[in-house]
Amino acid sequence: MAKYQSYLYHVAYSVLRSSKDAEDVTQEALLKIYASLPQYQHQGFKTWITRITVNKAIDYKRSLERKREQLTDEPELLFPVNPTHTVEEEVLHNHRRQRIRECLDDMPHNYRDVVVAFYIEDKSYQEIAIEQGVTLKTVESKLYRAKQWIRKHWKEEEWG
Known part of the structure; x- marks a missing residue:
């Protein structure tokens, strides 16, 4: 040895x-x-x-x-799952997670990056700006445009 x-x-x-x-x-x-x-x-x-x-x-x-x-690959796993859910609630929850993953994949890349960073990874505008090498205003604009894109492309009834 x-x-x-x-x-x-x-x-x-x-x-x-x-x-x-x-x-x-x-x-x-x-x-x-x-x-x-x-x-x-x-x-x-x-x-x-x-x-x-x-x-x-x-x-x-x-x-x-x-x-x-x-x-x-599965950012939605960062959200805690309540262990008291029924089987039906768990199935619906898994379906919703799958839909979120699919919708995030459909989202334009530059929007997806800021949405994941801000809403899933819980990063501040400042942290995102530093990571992406852009200004704070650019992060704000991207998030605003991402929200507009979501409103236009994601139908509320899909999330029921």
Whole structure:
């Protein structure tokens, strides 16, 4: 372990580009290597441990990307769901969430960005302006136009 820990850390870091994540993956890889020693076939030890570490790092990176996708692909999940809902209410709620997602997908990109940032991510006009590199007035205008677009394109009876 002492002999290869630094080497394995650098292998993990080359995949992940994060020192904290590389440390975690190095520890997982060392545990996996130790547990897998009985299966080792005495052919290129350094290659074998490198392959285990690279695979652990790739798996870790994929899991991070899946978590990120889940957070960004379903912004309506940021809203808490009341656990006392009946099955019917839950079905209606899920249908409404699906409609919101579809409508947000239909919304022009520049409007969708400010609507999601302001209403779902609960960011201030100032935060949005800084993130998008625009003036405060531009954020106000985009939100105003987004509201107009919503009034024109979303029918109230769809949200019943």
